Amino acid sequence: ILMFSSIRLLSCMLLTFGVSYAEGLPQWSEDGPITLVGPHVGHQLVLTDTHRDLTRTATYQSLPEGIVEIDSTGYLRPLKNGTATISATVEGNSSQKRQVTVTGHDSVVPVGFVNEIVPLFTRHGCNGGSCHGKVGGQNSFRLSLMGFEPEKDRDYLREGLGRRIFRAAPSHSLLVLKGSGQLPHEGGSRLTPGGDDYQTLLRWIGQLGSRTQPASEEPGVERIVVMPSERITLAEASQQLRVTAHMSDGSSRDITRAALYESNDESMAEVDLLGLVTLKNKSGTASVMVRFREEMTVFRATVPLGVPVEKIPAPSNLIDTHVFAKLRTLGLPPSEPCDDGTFLRRVTVDIAGRLPSLEESQDFLANDSPAKRSQLIDKLLEGSSHADFFAGKWASILRNQRRNDRHRPETYAFHEWIRQSIQANKPYDQFVSEILTATGTIRDNPPVAWYRNVGGDKERMQDMGQVFLGIRLQCAQCHHHPYESWSQ
Known part of the structure; x- marks a missing residue:
């Protein structure tokens, strides 16, 4: 309905209960076999128990040896074609075994400009609004804002008379030397020499350089999925994320080390380039936005306060149901119910936009009915x-x-x-x-x-979106905003 049908003040609510932290056996965040196609693909493993992330504390085993390797961060890499079985052990407890198959390890797989190089620029901040993505670029080098126009990026990279991209010696390309800090760069060192992104950039320059395939030849991204998507955990804990992109050609790929991560509150949680979320010593819910190309998803971690509570009242409406569920999750103690005088003043101001009259105050305070608060709300809603x-x-x-x-x-x-x-x-x-x-x-x-x-179709469209749908279309008039679902 248009306005209130009933109002329940949060200050008059519920008691929550504590959270039990009994731990279980280590579990993979996903089941089933893993397939790695090509020599440079990877797969992020995620291992957890009830409230802890065990990914970086586990001991991993792969048999037979020499087919895949797993580093200390739980990242799986292919070594040669074949099939292996992996398992993990934590504090004497073993996980289920998983099968890994490696194919195409001896093949040369072209590096995709749209799906690999442009996201690389995005995650390292190269195409941000304060760097080369701003209007006019930075120091004679420009990129499209947040990589939303990859075809233009390809043209921009051709500029510089071969200095920016040097196919004959990729490691001597200006793009590589400045990006890795080997030459003075106002933005500092963004790439670690020898690291995954550094090597990807070298392979792309060596394979394609300025002859990059058109964007239309690469599959689009239909959606991305983060695992886990939600987690109830402990203060000062960490959680490794795994992100998968589902492509328009029906394939899927691990993009954990290609996605961009941003915490909504760094005083609550931080996240690094590898997708490791580190929580601070605070209670509450932290959100981490994950973005790859034009797709976004969110990971949420909740750290309950853990205060024991004896009971919670039964919900009396839809709003109560959601609020009570959230308070249960947070283990958050509620405020004490407000007194009648405070309730009368607050609800009259909120619903009628005025203070209660003397007569209304006297009548309400003298009323002994247990339903008098609901009755007052209904009366105010019906009034002029x-x-x-x-x-x-x-x-x-x-x-x-x-x-x-x-x-x-x-x-x-x-x-x-x-x-x-x-x-x-x-x-x-x-x-x-x-x-x-x-x-x-x-x-x-x-x-x-x-x-x-509201004059003009353009202005009406903007108003309709913001007022009635809660979405903003203003940014899309000029460019694709990274946090809006509607593109230019």
Whole structure:
């Protein structure tokens, strides 16, 4: 419905319970066999128990030896074609065994510019808005913002008369020398000489260089998946992530070391280039955004407060259900219920936009009914003060204003239509539909005033997206915003 059907104040809620931290056997984050195709692919293993990440504390074994290797971070690499069985042991407890098959290790696999090189620039910050991705670039070198125009990036890399990319000796390319800090670079060293990204860049320059295949020949990314996606863990714990990209040609690939990771609150959690999330000594929920090309997903880690609580009241509405579930997860102790006077003042201000009258205060405080708070909410929602208060809010959101005295009657008519819609508790979808499909004159159909107030299809599209859908389309007018789902 358009407005409140009921209100429950969070300060009048629930008791939570503590969290048990009994640990279990080490478990892989995914089951099934692993297939590695080509000499340079990798696969991030993730091993956990109930509340701990065991990926970097486990001892790994691969039999027979020489087919794959697993480093201390749990990253699996191929050594030669064949089939091996891997397992992990933690504190004497063993995981299930998994089969790994390596094929195509002797083949030469072209490095994809769109799916390997452009994400490399993104994850190292080269194409950010404060570096080479800004308008005009940086120090005569430019890239498209966040890599959203890879064909242009290919053209930009051709500039520099062969200095930026030197196919005859890839390691002497300016792109490599500056990126790895071997030559002075205002952005500092971004690539570790000999590291995976460094080697990928050298292979690309040696194989293709300025003759990069068109972007249309590489598969697109349909979605990315992070594992685990959620975790209830302990303070100061860590969690290794694994990210998989599902491609338009039906294939999938491990992009754990190609994705970009960003923590929403570094005082709560940090994340490195390898996808290792390190939590701080705080309770709460931390989120890490994972991005690869134009796709995004989120990992969330929750550290409960762990305060023991005896009981939780039964939820009385949909909002209670979600809030109670979150407080259970967090182990978060609630505030004590507010007194009647505080409740009366808060709910009257929130619903009616005014303070309670003396008579209302006396009647409410004298009422002994256990349902008096719900009854007060219903009474305020039915009163004219609620409609008046929220009509003013919606009039501002819908930009109902007069530009001259001639528009005064039409402005008043639209305001009154909004007020009556709220008073009648008109469903939200009907309210929006009547505005967007309004036709005729403002006198006969007041919502038509919205089209007068918001001029032009472009501006109306932006308003519709932000006001009614909660999405912003403004950025897409000029460029693809990295945090918005709608592209230019």
